Amino acid sequence: MQNREEQLYNRMIEIARQTLREMDGPDRPGVLRKVNAHTGLGLPPPRFKVLKEYVDQNEWFRDLVAEDFEGSTDDDDPYEQVAAYFILRPEGWEQRVEDIRRDLRDADQTDRIRVLEAENKKLVGERKKLMRGERKARSRADKAEAQADKRVEQAWEEARENLPSELVQERDQQAIEIRHLKRELADQAAELEEVRRQRDETRADLEQERKIDRSPPTPSALPNIWAELDEVEAAQHLDEVVRRLFTGTRPSAPEPPAVIHQPLVLPDGVSPDSREAMEWLINLGTPFNLLVDGYNVTAKMYPPEVWPDRFWQPESRDRLHGDLSTFWVRARMVPWVTVIWDSNVSSDRSAYRLQTGVEVRFTFEGREADDEIIDLARELGPSTVVVSSDGKVLAGAQAAGALGLKSEALVDWA
Incomplete structure (x- = not known):
């Protein structure tokens, strides 16, 4: 697999190899003998580097390559533009090649971001699906627990008439305390679920910033009856x-x-x-x-x-x-x-x-x-x-x- 630098100059190397193949044997530079002997579709990195440096440093050979080149710097293909700037050498060509390199790098990063966003969205969807399944299972468990509690309460109502009043009153007081604890637990669970929901939405929407105020509400002051x-x-x-x-x-x-x-x-x-x-x-x-x-x-x-x-x-x-x-x-x-x-x-x-x-x-x-x-x-x-x-x-x-x-x-x- 070619690296980014090889991809950038690949079109220029193709034209230079074509020029090298069409040259008569005695005219071929000796330093490019191994490059010319390679018959594969793409050059190995060491020979790729040798040919690129020779085109860059040898004006005679570069002029021969320019005669075989039919492209221009106005081409829509960025790789064709790089080949034109590198071979024809107009004024400011090095900066233009660098600009194209940066644009291609940014485009590549944008594509990678899109892929990562798609993967993240898919994972978020799968997680929400699992959470829905968990909530359904919890709901079924809560219903079963409620039915069991109802049967216990019915049995208690039937039995309370035969129990001492002290036991009845003590049990009723305990039931009140249990109800308060369950209410507090349910409130805390609801708050936790809301925080999780907000976190998931923020992760799924990478383009939007959200500010979530989680500071606890200020409790209203109760009247001080003792002061009166x-x-x-x-x-x-x-x-x-x-x-x-x-x-x-x-x-x-x-x-x-x-x-x-x-x-x-x-x-x-x-x-x-x-x-x-x-x-x-x-x-x-x-x-x-x-x-x-x-x-x-x-x-x-x-x-x-x-x-x-x-x-x-x-x-x-x-x-x-x-x-x-x-x-x-x-x-x-x-x-x-x-x-x-x-x-x-x-x-x-x-x-x-x-x-x-x-x-x-x-x-x-x-x-x-x-x-x-x-x-x-x-x-x-x-x-x-x-x-x-x-x-x-x-x-x-x-x-x-x-x-x-x-x-x-x-x-x-x-």
């Missing part, structure tokens, strides 16, 4: 938080909070279906009770038309319990938070308290959560907030003097 309290109020608030978090043995049926008669009214401009309504409650400076229509809220988290069976699953209840626990901890006045769930199971343990202070109630067999919430709103008084998007529940709560918020407000806030 005097020393006595702060101490009382801290004592209440500690008491709620470390309650020792939790009662199976917590006592209801005291009735408070101070009515609650949303500030102007705050909608009952907005997250601002929940933030207003968190910073409220007066005590209040919060009643939550459990399945009505989870149905907003997981609309049945999108997830037909998800809103009533145990993991959906766990998610709402976790969100309400966060609300309970952040609230300035440590409210009494109760979430009510419909149940068709007869049980003597209809209520229990989570370690985070949230009371969980299941209705008795044959009684709807709607009626339970309305009755509780009447008992607890005007300083009660009811969260539900059910028209019957909101109407009954407001008739009892309670403040009604839509489930969308809690879902949007969480």
Whole structure:
């Protein structure tokens, strides 16, 4: 295989060999005897070099070659141009040969880049295909795991009625913690997948520069409720938080909070279906009770038309319990938070308290959560907030003097 230098002068060498073959024996230069004796299509590198140097240095022989040369420097073929410049020697011929050499080298590099780009694109496509297969396999595994979890939860729901309340409550708390860990793991996996996708797109598109900002978002500052309290109020608030978090043995049926008669009214401009309504409650400076229509809220988290069976699953209840626990901890006045769930199971343990202070109630067999919430709103008084998007529940709560918020407000806030 010829190197680039030989390819550049190959046309000139062909013409010089033709001239050498047509010369009479006595006229052939002795130094070119071995060159003339070679009958192959191309000259070996040593003889190629000898002939090139002889044409370059011997003006007599170069003139003979010029007589046999029919090309010109205006030819479209760059190799024909090199032969013309080298043989005819017009002014500036050396620079023109160097320019052609550089142009050919650049063109060769461009061709190599195209080949490498094509190979890289092919490899990227194959890698994406493998990743799609991996995602499908992972999806099937996730579905199988979800089905197994569902069977475990069903078995647990059937068995929980026969277990001590302490074990039931401990297991529910563990389920909440597991759900939070799974959510964090899923978020991190999604972030990693996004980074990989951006990296692959950058590699596949060599002509375009991209700048990807991976700096973590600045978290929004939370209000400092302690700064707004005097020393006595702060101490009382801290004592209440500690008491709620470390309650020792939790009662199976917590006592209801005291009735408070101070009515609650949303500030102007705050909608009952907005997250601002929940933030207003968190910073409220007066005590209040919060009643939550459990399945009505989870149905907003997981609309049945999108997830037909998800809103009533145990993991959906766990998610709402976790969100309400966060609300309970952040609230300035440590409210009494109760979430009510419909149940068709007869049980003597209809209520229990989570370690985070949230009371969980299941209705008795044959009684709807709607009626339970309305009755509780009447008992607890005007300083009660009811969260539900059910028209019957909101109407009954407001008739009892309670403040009604839509489930969308809690879902949007969480």
